[in-house]
Amino acid sequence: MEPSSIAFWIGSGIVLLVSFSTFRSLVAKVMKNEKVMQEMQLSTEELKKELDELPASLKQNRVRRAWRGYRRFILDEKVPEAHNICSFHLRPLDDMPLPPFEPGQHLGFQLRIPGHKRPTVRNYSLSSSPKERSKYKITVKRIPPPPDQPDLPSGVGSTFLHENLAVGDLLEVSSPAGKFILDRQDPRPAVFLAGGIGVTPLLSMLETICDEKIERKCYFIHAVRNRSEHPFREHIQKIVEKCINVDLHVFYSQPAEDEEVDATDHRHHVGFLDVDCLAKITGGGDLQYYICGPPPMMKNLLPALEEFGVSSDSILTEAFGPASTRNNPAKVSTDSGEESTNPGQHKLHFKRSQRTLTWDGTSPILDMAEEVGIFIDSSCRAGNCGTCEIRLHHGDVEYEEEPGVDITPGHCLACVAKPVTEVNLGA
Ligand SMILES: Cc1cc2nc3c(=O)[nH]c(=O)nc-3n(C[C@H](O)[C@H](O)[C@H](O)COP(=O)(O)OP(=O)(O)OC[C@H]3O[C@@H](n4cnc5c(N)ncnc54)[C@H](O)[C@@H]3O)c2cc1C
Ligand code: FES
Helix, strand or coil: CCHHHHHHHHHHHHHHHHHHHHHHHHHHHHHHHHHHHHHHHHHHHHHHHHHHHCCHHHHHHCCCCCCCCCEEEEEEEEEEEECCEEEEEEEECCCCCCCCCCCCCEEEEEECCCCCCCCEEEEEEECCCCCCCCCEEEEEECCCCCCCCCCCCCCHHHHHHHHCCCCCCEEEEEEEECCCCCCCCCCCCEEEEEEHHHHHHHHHHHHHHHHCCCCCCEEEEEEECCHHHCCCHHHHHHHHHHCCCEEEEEEECCCCCCCCCCCCCCCEEECCCCHHHHHHHHCCCCCEEEEEECHHHHHHHHHHHHHCCCCHHHEEEEECCCCCCCCCCCCCEECCCCCCCCCCCCEEEECCCCEEEECCCCCCHHHHHHHCCCCCCCCCCCCCCCCCEEEEEECCEECCCCCCCCCCCCEEECCCCEECCCEEECC
16 A cells, blocks of 8 residues: 555544544534533423412512613603692603513602702602503692591692603602512402502502403502592592402591482492401401502501401502601710610711710611601501612621511611621612
8 A cells, every 4th residue: 555545544544533533522512511401401490389389478579670770861741649649640751661570569759859968869659550661650649647636747748740840851750679579370359448649559460460360350549638649540430340350449537518429329438447347348258458558548448457367468558658757766875975775785887977885685677767867768667668778787687587688798787777787788
């Protein structure tokens, strides 16, 4: 054989060998990838199964914020809905699509009010259907001074929105938040109980039930003072006409003298809503309650429902109390030499205010701070809106119930956080 032929055959052999081993390793990689893929598919399925098996309440707590901080929106439209009640339609300034929200969630607003040194932070529930993806809608009641103190100024945030905000003005808005949301998977009949302006998150839930053709039985019950203070009267009536699984009932506590109340209409009631009326309307049984109303309504209705045998797991609530509502003042001692009511409890260092307090053993951080004049923005005071989020520079806190909003790492929710060690806070 010629040396050139020998070289040719040796070269071909090498090429063949290399090709074969490359082919073998390729086959091995493909098979390995397939195995990995199979494993991944398995774990995705297992994960999906685990998620499906999670209790609804846990799934509801997994609400993530769609954007951090504040995004700018333009006021597109301002629509009167009833006496002192107005809807505000908001379009994002960047014209980017809006992230979906859960029916029942609210937005946070940082209002720059002339004459106020700091922005005023308030929350307003989304009153529209999540189906609408180009605009958000909120509906706000202008809060007058308390009836027994007419000389006090009316509500700061709501009055500003009603009286000063004009179409085309900008607003700073935080992303939809809150765990007061409709559980679409719950097959039980749903009872929506709205007191006055508390109708806003429940209206969004009702719109969802009808838009998504959710077939569970629903009772939508709205208690208001009279017709002039009845927002969305015709709108809700129209929704309910299209949605045969929803029964609508309205309670007028103080109908005006010239107001006609059709006594033959069993869905129109005069007086206050109570548990006996509720039992007559719904027939009782295993029901899921969604309740949002003013503090007196919540204060009366919730214990009455529980006394009636409704378990607290079946009642979801949202309270719209004024931003300044507080139950028990904290017992505070400072390092300025005052006696501590609970000696030996953790120290709270407020970095910006340069104050150190001794924890009273029970109060959340917000109450402790306010008691000595340290200002922290707040609204719901229940861990549901994120307004009171502050830096936690050092130490640990705990929450009795899992908060309804996603907390930024390295921060805590002052309204519900309690220290479990000495803490260093950014307020
Ligand atoms: C999750 C959530 C969702 C909400 N959704 C809605 C909604 O959809 N629609 C809605 O209308 N509201 C909603 N609210 C309530 C809203 O956030 C505000 O609390 C409400 O608008 C009142 O705010 P304000 O600034 O107008 O009143 P504030 O300034 O907080 O005043 C409240 C009351 O205190 C009185 N007051 C003023 N000064 C004093 C003083 N020195 N001493 C004692 N009292 C005083 C005022 O006269 C008024 O009666 C929601 C709240 C939360 C937490
Ligand atoms: S005030 Fe709403 S989470 Fe604290």
